[in-house]
Amino acid sequence: MSGGGTPKGFPTPEDLGSVDLQTTPLKGWMDPKINFEGRRGTWSYPAAAKNLKALKMHNPREWSPADEDWKLPKDWKKTIVNGMADRLERFRSFKIMMDICVRCGACSDKCHFFIGTGDPKNMPVLRAELLRSIYRREFTTAGKILGGLAGGRELTVDVLKEWYYYFFQCTECRRCSVFCPYGIDTAEVTMIARELMNLVGLNINWVLEPAANCQRTGNHLGIEPHAFVDNIDFFLDEIEENVGYKPEVPINKKNADILFITPSGDVFADPAIYTLMGYFLLFDYLKKNHGFNWTMSAYASEGGNFGLFTSNEMIKRLNAKMYREAERLNVKWILGGECGHMWRVVNQYMDTMNGPAPSNLVIPKSPFTPTIFENAASTKMVHITEFTADLIKHKKLPLDPSRNDRYRVTFHDSCNPARAMGLLDEPRYILKNVCNNFFEMPPSTIRENTFCCGGGAGLGNDENFEMRMRGGLPRGNAVRYVQEQHGVNVLSCICAIDKATLPPVCDYWAPGVEVAGVHELLANALVIKKGEVRENNLRGEPLKEESEATEGEE
Ligand code: SF4
Numbered sequence: 185m186s187g188g189g190t191p192k193g194f195p196t197p198e199d200l201g202s203v204d205l206q207t208t209p210l211k212g213w214m215d216p217k218i219n220f221e222g223r224r225g226t227w228s229y230p231a232a233a234k235n236l237k238a239l240k241m242h243n244p245r246e247w248s249p250a251d252e253d254w255k256l257p258k259d260w261k262k263t264i265v266n267g268m269a270d271r272l273e274r275f276r277s278f279k280i281m282m283d284i285c286v287r288c289g290a291c292s293d294k295c296h297f298f299i300g301t302g303d304p305k306n307m308p309v310l311r312a313e314l315l316r317s318i319y320r321r322e323f324t325t326a327g328k329i330l331g332g333l334a335g336g337r338e339l340t341v342d343v344l345k346e347w348y349y350y351f352f353q354c355t356e357c358r359r360c361s362v363f364c365p366y367g368i369d370t371a372e373v374t375m376i377a378r379e380l381m382n383l384v385g386l387n388i389n390w391v392l393e394p395a396a397n398c399q400r401t402g403n404h405l406g407i408e409p410h411a412f413v414d415n416i417d418f419f420l421d422e423i424e425e426n427v428g429y430k431p432e433v434p435i436n437k438k439n440a441d442i443l444f445i446t447p448s449g450d451v452f453a454d455p456a457i458y459t460l461m462g463y464f465l466l467f468d469y470l471k472k473n474h475g476f477n478w479t480m481s482a483y484a485s486e487g488g489n490f491g492l493f494t495s496n497e498m499i500k501r502l503n504a505k506m507y508r509e510a511e512r513l514n515v516k517w518i519l520g521g522e523c524g525h526m527w528r529v530v531n532q533y534m535d536t537m538n539g540p541a542p543s544n545l546v547i548p549k550s551p552f553t554p555t556i557f558e559n560a561a562s563t564k565m566v567h568i569t570e571f572t573a574d575l576i577k578h579k580k581l582p583l584d585p586s587r588n589d590r591y592r593v594t595f596h597d598s599c600n601p602a603r604a605m606g607l608l609d610e611p612r613y614i615l616k617n618v619c620n621n622f623f624e625m626p627p628s629t630i631r632e633n634t635f636c637c638g639g640g641a642g643l644g645n646d647e648n649f650e651m652r653m654r655g656g657l658p659r660g661n662a663v664r665y666v667q668e669q670h671g672v673n674v675l676s677c678i679c680a681i682d683k684a685t686l687p688p689v690c691d692y693w694a695p696g697v698e699v700a701g702v703h704e705l706l707a708n709a710l711v712i713k714k715g716e717v718r719e720n721n722l723r724g725e726p727l728k729e730e731s732e733a734t735e736g737e738e
């Protein structure tokens with residue numbers, strides 16, 4: 185069973201689920217005062233000075249949001265206003281998003297944090313207004329002359345504190361943008377707000393510690409290259425113990441066809457580690473039966489990119505290692521693992537920020553089928569579910585879905601692959617081929633409309649647990665629905681952050697439902713040798729429930 189960890193004395197789901205969904209306040213919302221001390225459990229700890237120093241970011245110091253004095257630089261206000269001017273100049277989308285919102289309210293009830301808290305400032309429209317009001321005051325004639333009458337607001341220390349509270353209460357999931365008739369993307373507004381806060385030393389540790397680790401070692405967890413190799417070895421032994429095969433994993437191999445990069449969460453914790461084991465079984469099968477020539481890198485050992493939750497400059501800095509390693513190892517293209525925000529960065533930003541791809545990289549073509557991944561012509565990076573779905577479609581994988589019969593499975597569309605790449609059908613195609621029992625959650629909660637896990641964008645830390653559970657309410661509610669209707673006991677997904685944040689969400693809102701990666705279920709069903717008898721799944725559990733196994737023997 186995946187780890188849960190609801191703290192002792194935490195409110196019951198019945199208590200936390202009784203939310204008073206307020207309507208937009210007509211007045212009073214401009215008052216920014218937040219009682220941080222009284223709201224513990226709903227905010228994240230600030231970034232430690234050592235991490236700011238490591239990343240050469242501004243104003244490293246130790247402080248707490250509950251302190252009166254946040255130790256801001258003397259000229260903090262000028263710095264923020266100048267930073268805003270600079271970004272209005274450089275990012276046309278930012279200027280447009282500041283100007284065109286008509287406050288129609290179509291987005292207002294679409295955010296999981298609003299649904300889970302009832303706090304109007306968690307309505308996407310009002311969240312953006314926290315920044316927009318400063319924009320009006322500082323950059324529009326009406327706002328400069330009329331101030332509050334024109335929706336303008338003075339930038340004060342309390343406003344900055346309010347930004348910290350609410351812009352680190354947005355997971356940048358982009359669900360609100362799906363419903364905005366003007367295409368306003370509040371996640372992009374949050375990204376700019378976080379960039380501005382960085383200028384005066386305001387960020388959270390759960391974002392900057394992984395970013396600092398990644399800069400130092402190549403992955404968010406801070407695993408040194410030699411330890412990365414040891415970790416992989418450990419998992420190979422685990423696979424052998426659980427299913428009786430020990431795959432081979434090439435690392436830092438030059439001139440392989442494909443470089444495989446996955447989020448480091450996969451080499452760290454349950455249940456993501458079973459996804460990693462799933463990739464290894466699949467690749468080993470492909471190597472032994474079709475000569476798959478692949479490698480991992482101990483240096484580009486992270487697919488995720490916490491730069492996305494920090495700044496554009498940081499995205500670029502942390503992503504650079506992927507192309508550099510692909511060049512050094514002289515591979516033909518890059519295959520990427522099950523990750524959420526990795527794919528938003530790759531699909532939406534990498535080309536502009538880190539491109540063009542090194543000249544040794546070619547338009548990805550499957551080594552086993554006639555498929556050319558034209559969608560990856562520019563980035564030269566293919567998502568693992570596209571790769572595997574294609575193998576299944578071309579009948580390259582012998583599969584026995586009955587091996588997953590102990591599971592009744594549903595699928596959570598991770599926000600970024602779903603909304604930033606439109607990767608909706610490939611994971612479902614795989615699941616329907618490797619499981620006999622698959623059930624969808626209600627349509628308003630899946631595909632483009634999917635609800636966030638509540639812990640993305642750096643918010644998946646322990647101190648923010650109440651807000652995570654509140655934000656996880658809509659997803660947990662939909663899981664509970666299929667649990668009650670169809671007996672669902674597994675929530676599958678293709679994101680490493682989901683694999684860390686959804687287990688507590690399920691334990692809290694739909695106890696009894698476990699979380700599993702798509703490639704874990706794929707590898708359970710994969711028949712590696714003709715006529716093989718496999719007794720256990722990748723978790724070392726019997727493939728059949730005990731009662732079923734006994735009935736069979738009788
Ligand atoms: S991006 Fe997601 S978390 Fe942020 S305001 Fe929109 S719906 Fe809420």
Ligand code: SF4
Binds near residue numbers: 289291
């Ligand atoms: S849906 Fe778009 S235009 Fe309407 S309030 Fe929300 S952000 Fe503004």
